[in-house]
Amino acid sequence: MCISEYVQVQPHPKPPQFATWSNQNQPPLNPTLVVVLVLLLRHAHAGLKNTQKEYPGTKPDSLSLAFVVLRQNLHKCSRNALPINSLLLNHSFHQHSDMAGEGGKSFARRDRLLQIEHDVRKWWDEEDVFRAESCEKPPEPGEKFFGNFPYPYMNGYLHLGHAFSLSKLEFAAAYHRLRGANVLCPFAFHCTGMPIKASADKLAREIQQFGDPPNFPHESEEEIDTVQEAEEANAGAPPDKFKGKKSKAASKSGGQKFQWEIMRSFGLSDNEISKFQNPYNWLTYFPPLAKEDLIAFGLGCDWRRSFITTDMNPFYDSFVRWQMRKLKSMGKIVKDVRYTIFSPLDGQPCADHDRASGEGVQPQEYTIIKMELVSPFPPKLGVLEGRRVFLAAATLRPETMYGQTNAWVLPDGKYGAYEINDTDVFILTQRAALNLAYQKYSRIPEKPTCLVELTGYDLIGLPLRSPLSFNEIIHALPMLTILTDKGTGIVTSVPSDAPDDYMALHDLKSKPALRAKYGVKDEWVLPFEIIPIINIPEFGDRAAEKVCKDLKIKSQNEKEKLADAKKLTYLKGFTEGTMLVGEFTGRKVQEAKALIRSKLLEMGLAIMYSEPEKRVVSRSGDDCIVALTDQWYLTYGEEEWRKLAEECLSNMNLYSEETRHGFEHTLSWLNQWACSRSFGLGTRIPWDEQFLVESLSDSTIYMAYYTVAHLLQNGDIYGSSRSSIKPEQLTDEVWDFIFCGGPYPKSSDISSSILNKMKQEFEYWYPFDLRVSGKDLIQNHLTFSIYNHTAIMSKKHWPRGFRCNGHIMLNSEKMSKSTGNFRTLRQAIEEFSADATRFSLADAGDGVDDANFVFETANAAILRLTKEISWMEEVLAAESSLRTGPPSTYADRVFANDINIAVKTTEQNYRDYMFREALKTGFYDLQAARDEYRFSCGAGGMNRDLVWHFMDVQTRLITPICPHYGEYVWRILLKKNGFVVKAGWPEADSPDLTLKSANKYLQDSIVLMRKLLQKQVLGSKKANKKGAPVTTLSEDNRLAGLIYVNEQFDGWKAECLRILQSKFDSKTRSFAPDGEIMEALKNSSVGQAANFKQTQKLCMPFLRFKKDEAVALGAQALELRLPFGEIEVLQENLDLIRRQIGLEEVEILSATDPDALAKAGTLVSLLNQNPPSPGNPTAIFLTRS
Incomplete structure (x- = not known):
């Protein structure tokens, strides 16, 4: 293939129906030349890697810089150059992966997941799987789940920061859907405020100043200096790091100085960019792309209920106007003069969402x-x-x-x-x-x-x-x-x-x-x-x-x-x-x-x-001041209203004490909030139309609008399609009837069936059960939501739960466009697949601290998921080789119990919205249990019914996190009917904790035996220790192991344990003071013995050890014997012990049986050096002819 043809080829075929940018404009740079540079650089880097193997000190600083500079300038090429960008992505992020193929350069596994995801989405779409319908009968507790997420602002593409917070809602909703709940998980797009208008105006100014398309001074001295500074800044940096010298404002725009360049970075052609001088063009461009990305992500959304904000959507506009009129009629909105953060350039107050920096500053x-x-x-x-x-x-x-x-x-x-x-x-x-x-x-x-x-x-x-x-x-x-x-x-x-x-x-x-x-x-x-x-x-x-x-x-x-x-x-x-x-x-x-x-x-x-109080910069780039302004304000902080908000908060599930403290602190200081502005997009203040409703103030109770949006908008996010209802029919009386329990609006010409249906939808779904958000919204949006719900709605409709999370880092570094450490959601899906991205998002972390999305984890997820598919395909293809009949062996019982434990613990983790833990217990731990089972079964093979049960359970447990994978396995491999996303949570017996302890004892004992074997067999370093009895191996002898068990503490140890039992509080896992324990020991039979001083030296470390063990494990650590028979467990697993340790003969013996001790012969002294105790067997290894 000639190089010019290569430019037109996507190196990683994207599945059908996944959005790609169109290619229109001719590039200012020759794309062929760029590809040549890319290939040369990749070839050079490969050579450099070989050099590094021989000369580890070699640093590819200049090469890394070359790649970054080349990537940053790809916007000068047309969209035909996007495959070139993919080449660079491959170089940067997949050169280390060990996917199928030599050198880790094959993307077959990733591409297989992408194809599976494409097929599964088609199945879902055909059956409208995520459509949510209400019922006439009110739901019983737990019967429905309504979760939502702060609608993102539509001035660009969704990125992994959005996806991280959204994933918490998506995993929660998917869990509730799986367990059989009726789930509503809607999504909308926020366009209110000044950022879009400010960007559109900035673009218009650039066109006026530099032409259309503009001729910017790209080669100015300033830019040359910047590149030179970047090289100097990276002189001592690690080879995989590139640190640009950019301002905070530059960081937010990815380093582009001009709005036109920012638009180019979105993949827009020069012919298209000029259209974005009209701010409403943003509203028709970005929301559909965001929807495509979310569908590709696998979001289980009822898209009929989606909408955009602003007066472009007349139905939502009516909803916001009603809300504002209602608050004003209640005295919650007043006009007053007060100090406000203000942008002189924009000529209006600068609220949190209007700021490029300084959010929360007062x-x-x-x-x-x-x-x-x-x-x-x-x-x-x-x-x-x-x-x-x-x-x-x-x-x-x-x-x-x-x-x-x-x-x-x-x-x-x-x-x-x-x-x-x-x-x-x-x-x-x-x-x-x-x-x-x-x-x-x-x-x-x-x-x-x-x-x-x-x-x-x-x-x-x-x-x-x-x-x-x-x-x-x-x-x-x-x-x-x-x-x-x-x-x-x-x-x-x-x-x-x-x-x-x-x-x-x-x-x-x-x-x-x-x-x-x-x-x-x-x-x-x-x-x-x-x-x-x-x-x-x-x-x-x-x-x-x-x-x-x-x-x-x-x-x-x-x-x-x-x-x-x-x-x-x-x-x-x-x-x-x-x-x-x-x-x-x-x-x-x-x-x-x-x-x-x-x-x-x-x-x-x-x-x-x-x-x-600190520097504030508006999204227009203006340094803000404080102005004394005449504005409309919401009277947040007013005593009676605050008491209602505090009452609401006290009854909410916040999943974190830190989150609760954040809300309590916000309620303690938050007061009047300016709810009007004069610049931007949005809804006009109904009684004072010179002002717009501020972007946070139109976003407080819109969750209620989701419940009726599909009936009003007929599935059109702009509300412009034909509907049986006209916006002007939505009077205050109609809204009050739907949301506030108001009387039936007799004067309304909307049909009673539709009015009653809208009311039914609201009454069924409300209150919402969960709202997921970044913790930075506690101090404004989320607290505003509490306030406005308590003012407008009855107590039974107040929010039930907020779950807040921290920000996300990429590979332990702050996500930043300027450094290149940044991914849009679209890029992540193309690079890793949707399910591998979701897998890594789940693994990133669950608390309110910042989480970490690790590329290595995403790449490993590709490998894990595809290898698991391959394993299931192999097992199912050779199903006849599996052992039939009911599960009966010890290994069967342990594996079945591990599955039961996984079902129960994973369910609790999902209920607590601890998704990293759910991934651990529902996938990692279950995989480990399966691998242990395969080895434990030996020549007898795995049980067919148990393997099928495992595949069924594992598929369901991972489905909330990796739904495409789960759906594929469910339908194609397991040949199940219906959809796994609605299959029901797997049933499980109560876990047998004694059996779990017994298996841990078995595995720990095998590890211990290996260490003892290394010490005792001649030839090992430890066995060569001077004076240590050893066993010599020869070709004619068989290696045998005598495993000695002492199943019960006796003598002074038993007396110590009885004393600790009497001084232990099992509820608090704490002991009485040490002085009290020592007094009891002195008064015991051990303390009264003549040799107590000598015995005391042995008692003290034993007491300390058992105290620590009891604090960690509970009262069971103080029992005189384990809750299972040690000899029985070891006896039942002789074959496994032989195979694991490499023995030809094994005997399990009691250390209290003189005849058993005699079998050790002269090596019996080893038992005195290392006597067995409950939970700690010992072994002697010898040869037999």
């Missing part, structure tokens, strides 16, 4: 102290003469203003004199001035006016009158540690209580050279002493000074020590401090703080100021 309130500049003004400020000029110092501690000795400025800091109104001017940073301008403190609203640009040097020495200060005049002095991205850049100095202030003032006082460097006059510093204002227990009335001396802080530059000092003084000062001065002398600081602040505000000596 406004931080300060008090700005107006430190008035005393005239005459210096020449630089001469233009301000006649106006009131203030250094605007932001503080969180207004109660400490009595102790001011000076103000602080950053010498190199950039400041400005900003016009606040006709008379007042504030000196502060531009950033703070912008915040103030949006908080009604600017002569021109929202536009700060700088009258004079200044630096900190211009401010040093300025004389000031500051509110509450006992010093009539103080001065502005230099401080080197001020952060100009916090507060106003001007800081008040209170050295009595602020360690930073104390050390900075101390430096200036004690270092004349420092004063000279910044032009600080002695009279500005030396006369000013610490003013005691607050008494703090342990620290006295000069807390900062004491703590700094205690911590041995020498300079203002010791930032870490000063941070520790600040924590000590601030917290203790607020909680335990008492005011020593001022109007509120004698009051606790925590009482006086608010009173002093109010006094300063009332007297006009200070103003309120707010800014984001």
Whole structure:
């Protein structure tokens, strides 16, 4: 095949009906050339790997970099180049796999799974397996399961982060479906908010600036520098790591600077991209692709109920409008002015989902102290003469203003004199001035006016009158540690209580050279002493000074020590401090703080100021501020409403104490939430249509909409197909009737049968049983959902459960587009198959901590699943060779018991939504039990009925995680009727725990015998130990083993166990104090014996060992004998013992039988060195002719 033909060939055939990107646009780069580069690089890498075998120190850094750079530039090729990308994926991720084929380069196993998945999805589709229908009769507990997942935002493809959270719901729903429940698992697509609109607008600006298609400055110096920096950054990196030097914003876009490039990375052609200037084009493009990916993933969804948000769907739009009107009528939505995180570029509040970074960040309130500049003004400020000029110092501690000795400025800091109104001017940073301008403190609203640009040097020495200060005049002095991205850049100095202030003032006082460097006059510093204002227990009335001396802080530059000092003084000062001065002398600081602040505000000596507590960047790339806005708010936090939310929470299953604490904490601080915005997509506020409903506020009770969506939309996610109901017919009375138990809407012209059917659907499915989400949504979306459910719906319809999980990492590293450590769901399925992807997602982890998706696990899953299919095919093809009749041997009984244990434990793991554990008990452990059974059966072979039972059970247990695999085995291999996804949970007898213990004893004993054999047989290193009795093997002799068993403790050991039994609490698995146990031992027959001192040395380690064993295993560890006959178990498995250890003869003997001891001959001394005890047999190996 010529190289140009190769470009057109997909190296890994994709199954039919799995979406692939179309190929239209001609590439700017020659794809043939790119393929040549790929092949050369792969050839070079193969050679390098061979070199590494001989020279392990060889590092393929430049090669790895070449691959990454080549992959990052594939967007310059047309979609015809996607096979090239597949080549690179193969190089990067499958070069290590040991699939079928030499060198691990065959994809036959993966491709077989993909073909199976394609076939199975066709079977499901033909029978509409996941269609969910309600019943007229209300469901009994456990009879139905309704689970849901926060609908993802549709500005790109679904990725493994989405899939990880979704998999928790999918596995849970699949388990409940398997056990026979009526399951509803719907899915929808979120399009409300600003990200799509912001991206569309950005694209339009790029087209306007650079043309259509745009001609970007790709070869700019900036890009060359970036590549060079990347090479430098990777100079010392491991060969399999590539670390790009990109900003957080660049990371979110995968490193593309322009929106057009981001769209290209989605596989769009230049001809298509320009259409995305229209934000509604996003809504018709990405949701169908997401649906294709989810179908390929095997999601058991009733797609009739799917929908998109925004006014593009008139039915959902009506639902949201009703919800908002209802909340407003209840007084839950009000209009008010408050501080809000705000994007000046977007001209609206920036809620959590509108942020590229800074999710969860709230406004931080300060008090700005107006430190008035005393005239005459210096020449630089001469233009301000006649106006009131203030250094605007932001503080969180207004109660400490009595102790001011000076103000602080950053010498190199950039400041400005900003016009606040006709008379007042504030000196502060531009950033703070912008915040103030949006908080009604600017002569021109929202536009700060700088009258004079200044630096900190211009401010040093300025004389000031500051509110509450006992010093009539103080001065502005230099401080080197001020952060100009916090507060106003001007800081008040209170050295009595602020360690930073104390050390900075101390430096200036004690270092004349420092004063000279910044032009600080002695009279500005030396006369000013610490003013005691607050008494703090342990620290006295000069807390900062004491703590700094205690911590041995020498300079203002010791930032870490000063941070520790600040924590000590601030917290203790607020909680335990008492005011020593001022109007509120004698009051606790925590009482006086608010009173002093109010006094300063009332007297006009200070103003309120707010800014984001941390940096917030909007999805438009704008640094956000805090604005005082007139908005519609939901009154979250209102006392009565919060009590209802807390009641709801207390009755919910949250599956984790950490999750519960997260909700409790959120309810403790969450208050008014802005539910309106003026930019983006969505539903209009019904009574104030200049505003849109904010993207989190239209997403709180939409789970209820799933119950009726199929009846309204006729299966069309946009609600545009013909339906027997028109959106305008959905009045508030209709919605109230369906969801709130309202009266029948007599004025409605919707047929009564349809109205009653919608009500039936809701009443049957609600409340939902489970909502799965990332833990980051606790602080907003999930808590909002609780609030709104309690306001709108009756208690019987309140949510039953939330299950939260952490984020997912890939191969133990953060998932990031910029580093290439990223996979869309589509890529993962193509690379590993759906079931192997699901397998690895289940194995990634279950808790609220971050989980880890490991490529090696996914590759191993491909191997495991296909090998298991092959094993079943081989067994079924040779079925006649299996042993018939009822299972009767010891191995049969153990294997059947292992299957029963797997059924019971896996069921509990699925019920607890512990899917990693379910995978372990339902697949890994069951596979191990099967492998042990195969070996244990020996020449007698496996029992046919038991093997069939195993295949049936294993198929059902793994089906929630790997449903395509399960369905294929069920139908094609086992020839079963129906679908395994609805086959019912397998029945199982109660596990025989005694038999399980007996088998563990058997396996442990075999391991122990092997070790003893190695020690005793001549030739081994351990047997050559000086003085050890050994057995010599010859060709004419047979190797025999005498296994000695002592089935019951006696003598002093038995007495010790009886004492421990009397001192053990089996419920708490704890013992009485050691002193009490020792007293009992001294008073026992052992303690009264004449040789007790000698026996005590043996008793103590035995007591410690059995105590530890009892804590781990329970009271059974303290029994005098095991709950089964050891001799009987070993006797029944002589053949297995012979085969496992390699013996020709084996005898099981009692260590208490003198005749049995005589058989050991001269080697009987070994029994004295290693005497057997219950659970620990010993053996002597000898030869017989």
